[in-house]
Amino acid sequence: MLVVQELSKTFGGLTALSGIDFQVEQGSITGIIGPNGAGKTTMFNLISGTFLPTSGSIRFKGRDITRIKSDKVCRIGMSRTYQNARPFEALSVLQNVLIGISYGRKDRPNIKRAESEAMDILRFLDLERHAPVLADQLSPLNKKRLELARALGTQPELLLLDEIAAGLIPSETLEMMEVIKQIRSRGTTILMIEHIMKAVMDLSDRVIVLNYGVKIAEGKPQEVSSNPKVIEAYLGEEVEEKGEETP
Amino acid sequence: MNRIILGIVLLFLLIFPVFNLPYLNTFLIILFMYILLAESYDILGGYTGYINMGHIAFFGIGAYTFGLLWNTGLSLYLSFLAGTLAAVVFAILISFPLFRLQGAYFSLAAFALVKLMEHLTLNLSSITHGSDGLKVLEGNRMIPMYYLSLLLVVAVVVVSFLITRSRFGLAMASVREEEEIAFDFGVPVQRIKTTAMVISASFAGLMGSFYTWYTIFINPSMVFGTEMALMPIAMAMLGGSGVIIGPVIGAVFLLIVEETLWTRFAYLHTAAYGLVILLVGLFMPGGLVRLRPVRRFLIRVGLFKEL
Amino acid sequence: MEIAIQLVIAGILQGGLYALAAFGLSLIFGVSNVLNLAHGEFLMLGGLFCFLIFSATGLNPFLIGLMILPFAFFLGYIFDRFLMRPLAGKKEHIRLMSSILVTLGAALCIGDVTSFLAGAEEKGVDYSMPSFFWGDLYISYLRLLAMVMIAGLTVGIHYYLKKTYTGRALRATTQNIRGAMLVGVDTSRIRSVTFGIGSMLASIAGVFYVVLLSISPDMGLTVTIKYLCIIVLGGLGSLIGSLVGGVILGLTESIVSYYNPHWGQTAAFLILVLILLIRPKGLFGK
Numbered sequence: 001m002l003v004v005q006e007l008s009k010t011f012g013g014l015t016a017l018s019g020i021d022f023q024v025e026q027g028s029i030t031g032i033i034g035p036n037g038a039g040k041t042t043m044f045n046l047i048s049g050t051f052l053p054t055s056g057s058i059r060f061k062g063r064d065i066t067r068i069k070s071d072k073v074c075r076i077g078m079s080r081t082y083q084n085a086r087p088f089e090a091l092s093v094l095q096n097v098l099i100g101i102s103y104g105r106k107d108r109p110n111i112k113r114a115e116s117e118a119m120d121i122l123r124f125l126d127l128e129r130h131a132p133v134l135a136d137q138l139s140p141l142n143k144k145r146l147e148l149a150r151a152l153g154t155q156p157e158l159l160l161l162d163e164i165a166a167g168l169i170p171s172e173t174l175e176m177m178e179v180i181k182q183i184r185s186r187g188t189t190i191l192m193i194e195h196i197m198k199a200v201m202d203l204s205d206r207v208i209v210l211n212y213g214v215k216i217a218e219g220k221p222q223e224v225s226s227n228p229k230v231i232e233a234y235l236g237e238e239v240e241e242k243g244e245e246t247p
Numbered sequence: 248m249n250r251i252i253l254g255i256v257l258l259f260l261l262i263f264p265v266f267n268l269p270y271l272n273t274f275l276i277i278l279f280m281y282i283l284l285a286e287s288y289d290i291l292g293g294y295t296g297y298i299n300m301g302h303i304a305f306f307g308i309g310a311y312t313f314g315l316l317w318n319t320g321l322s323l324y325l326s327f328l329a330g331t332l333a334a335v336v337f338a339i340l341i342s343f344p345l346f347r348l349q350g351a352y353f354s355l356a357a358f359a360l361v362k363l364m365e366h367l368t369l370n371l372s373s374i375t376h377g378s379d380g381l382k383v384l385e386g387n388r389m390i391p392m393y394y395l396s397l398l399l400v401v402a403v404v405v406v407s408f409l410i411t412r413s414r415f416g417l418a419m420a421s422v423r424e425e426e427e428i429a430f431d432f433g434v435p436v437q438r439i440k441t442t443a444m445v446i447s448a449s450f451a452g453l454m455g456s457f458y459t460w461y462t463i464f465i466n467p468s469m470v471f472g473t474e475m476a477l478m479p480i481a482m483a484m485l486g487g488s489g490v491i492i493g494p495v496i497g498a499v500f501l502l503i504v505e506e507t508l509w510t511r512f513a514y515l516h517t518a519a520y521g522l523v524i525l526l527v528g529l530f531m532p533g534g535l536v537r538l539r540p541v542r543r544f545l546i547r548v549g550l551f552k553e554l
Numbered sequence: 555m556e557i558a559i560q561l562v563i564a565g566i567l568q569g570g571l572y573a574l575a576a577f578g579l580s581l582i583f584g585v586s587n588v589l590n591l592a593h594g595e596f597l598m599l600g601g602l603f604c605f606l607i608f609s610a611t612g613l614n615p616f617l618i619g620l621m622i623l624p625f626a627f628f629l630g631y632i633f634d635r636f637l638m639r640p641l642a643g644k645k646e647h648i649r650l651m652s653s654i655l656v657t658l659g660a661a662l663c664i665g666d667v668t669s670f671l672a673g674a675e676e677k678g679v680d681y682s683m684p685s686f687f688w689g690d691l692y693i694s695y696l697r698l699l700a701m702v703m704i705a706g707l708t709v710g711i712h713y714y715l716k717k718t719y720t721g722r723a724l725r726a727t728t729q730n731i732r733g734a735m736l737v738g739v740d741t742s743r744i745r746s747v748t749f750g751i752g753s754m755l756a757s758i759a760g761v762f763y764v765v766l767l768s769i770s771p772d773m774g775l776t777v778t779i780k781y782l783c784i785i786v787l788g789g790l791g792s793l794i795g796s797l798v799g800g801v802i803l804g805l806t807e808s809i810v811s812y813y814n815p816h817w818g819q820t821a822a823f824l825i826l827v828l829i830l831l832i833r834p835k836g837l838f839g840k
């Protein structure tokens with residue numbers, strides 16, 4: 001479904017990603033983990049067509065999308081959420097979803113159909129009550145759900161989730177995981193960046209580990225979690241964190 | 248409820264000339280003109296968030312194109328059409344470079360264009376007659392102008408209403424809120440912005456043509472002057488940008504304030520006028536229509552349509 | 555040849571004047587990200603007070619300019635404190651809109667009150683200094699002095715921004731307001747100080763205006779728009795940018811005006827618009 005080869009990105013002098021290779025199978029959930037600043041969000045921006053890669057290629061559904069911009073990529077069947085929820089603030093929840101439905105797909109449903117589809121999605125995400133509410137008045141959890149709703153409106157075949165569970169309390173995280181499982185069971189392929197280990201390990205079929213812009217491991221969750229390189233990358237981080245607590 | 252109110256207002260305006268009150272008639276024509284300019288400004292400024300401080304350029308270009316062509320003997324209707332088209336073509340041409348700019352940069356570059364137009368019309372005097380101004384065929388056109396400008400105001404309000412209910416309007420608002428993300432979700436950002444500007448320009452261009460026809464005489468500062476450029480924008484913001492009824496209320500409010508000050512005070516009316524604008528900007532950043540009681544009233548009567 | 559040099563000198567002087575006023579506006583724009591349409595009024599007021607005091611006392615106008623600096627600073631400071639601060643922290647689109655209303659209102663107000671109190675006619679300070687010939691070149695002491703003073707001021711501002719804490723905090727705020735807040739800069743105070751400095755620079759420019767050219771109460775908006783274009787052209791908070799933008803404009807005006815006085819301003823605007831359209835981020839933007 002998605003084939004990434006030799007993908008690299010530099011910002012000025014800073015190399016954010018270098019030589020990344022991986023594949024995503026249709027219908028799978030692939031987790032991406034890695035410490036802060038590893039380049040995960042940057043990778044999403046490259047795949048979704050927001051940034052142009054410095055080198056390398058991206059193929060999606062057999063088609064080369066390396067240089068295709070995000071508006072087209074969206075219509076080909078890929079959508080995403082943002083690490084910091086960025087809804088269209090002065091628009092209602094319903095209108096937010098309508099934009100994805102109206103512009104992010106090849107078929108352009110008329111307003112009536114678009115609205116009924118949007119309401120279905122909102123119902124699925126338990127946002128129905130909030131349909132007429134302005135997006136900037138939502139709680140953090142509901143903002144995350146709205147991000148998801150807006151992306152689902154484009155009927156993506158591949159869904160990119162950037163830390164969708166970050167900032168949620170454990171019970172909300174569980175709920176979100178349940179939702180993601182359901183989305184997958186409807187046939188949507190998912191690529192998700194996540195910090196909460198349990199969530200990634202439980203959900204993912206495969207896990208990719210990034211550190212300092214390079215892929216250091218890839219495989220089944222159990223394989224990855226016992227990989228010495230990964231342990232080192234994460235242990236390194238934990239030691240640092242402990243160091244901060246006891247100066 | 249809203250239909251009834253609008254119907255009564257419209258009916259009243261339709262039969263108004265029967266009362267034969269030339270002073271008020273003229274006042275209403277000016278009012279319609281400002282409403283039209285403010286409302287058409289807001290199609291771009293209020294819905295896509297691009298504050299086009301150069302909006303008056305479309306008006307001025309329409310005004311001059313009409314006058315020059317009509318003077319060559321072109322038929323009246325074709326001249327009106329040409330005035331409108333000139334504004335539209337200008338909008339399309341400038342939209343490509345201009346929309347690479349954002350925020351204040353966009354506003355300023357657009358405003359610089361107005362100043363450029365003002366200076367050009369002043370200096371290309373072999374064509375435009377410079378500061379002597381452009382004269383067209385005389386005639387008393389108060390009543391037809393009254394109805395034409397009323398018609399145009401109704402048209403721009405209807406178009407704004409249709410926009411707020413369409414996918415296009417939704418896309419415009421998404422550009423205003425988060426342009427990059429709108430693009431990520433497939434919104435053809437550039438096309439939306441250009442289209443909004445073209446619609447906005449066509450109304451201003453046609454109004455400019457009517458204006459020349461009505462006043463018989465125009466000069467560069469009448470159509471491109473700084474105050475002429477800024478007033479419709481101040482009106483839209485003052486009334487409430489992004490709400491259909493906002494620019495209408497802003498124009499009515501500001502013009503009545505101006506008229507009152509002008510007749511009451513011998514001096515300092517501009518200062519008082521400035522003070523009103525300042526206070527509104529400071530204390531009602533969303534404009535008059537977003538003040539809580541006003542907003543509640545408008546929602547109750549069904550006139551609060553925003554994007 | 556002499557004419558060419560004469561024109562270039564006149565253009566550079568004019569450009570330096572523009573740069574002086576524009577740079578104040580550039581700092582303000584950079585730090586607070588609002589359009590200050592009232593900037594030209596501070597210039598006009600500076601010139602006006604210089605004119606009034608000169609008429610009453612006959613003192614050297616540049617000395618008067620120095621005397622009114624603290625008042626100009628104070629005026630800018632309270633302008634920000636009471637009119638601009640309430641707008642900070644709003645969304646960009648809203649802030650831009652409110653700043654247009656507030657500063658446009660203020661500009662109309664200041665201009666009209668001034669013309670009511672001081673008369674609407676143009677005012678100039680009739681202050682002359684001898685001139686001399688250098689070779690074939692006609693040079694006026696007054697203009698020479700103005701040029702030296704503008705150059706001195708430019709260097710002074712440059713060092714102020716580079717070396718003092720306030721100056722560095724100001725530049726940091728221009729580049730990255732969040733970052734500046736994080737390292738403990740009181741951005742709110744910095745903004746008021748910036749308005750103060752901007753107003754000071756405008757009033758100095760006003761003094762030059764009233765001595766070399768003339769001022770009138772309704773000039774404010776016209777010059778403001780020009781300065782705003784210059785700073786967009788030169789890049790925010792960049793002294794060099796304002797200087798280059800100002801000089802380009804000044805040179806264009808002086809050279810074109812020589813061939814046809816009517817086209818000077820037009821050519822200047824034409825160049826401004828062209829540069830803006832070709833290089834949307836300004837001459838030095840990336």
Ligand SMILES: Nc1ncnc2c1ncn2[C@@H]1O[C@H](COP(=O)(O)OP(=O)(O)O)[C@@H](O)[C@H]1O
Pocket residue numbers: 011014016034035036037038039040041042043
């Ligand atoms: N638009 C950008 N411009 C410059 N540097 C960037 C940009 N986006 C990300 N970076 C840099 O790239 C690196 C990776 O960032 P990011 O992809 O956000 O990491 P992650 O999502 O894994 O935490 C960081 O060092 C970040 O500063």
Ligand SMILES: [Mg+2]
Pocket residue numbers: 040041042083
């Ligand atoms: Mg990230």
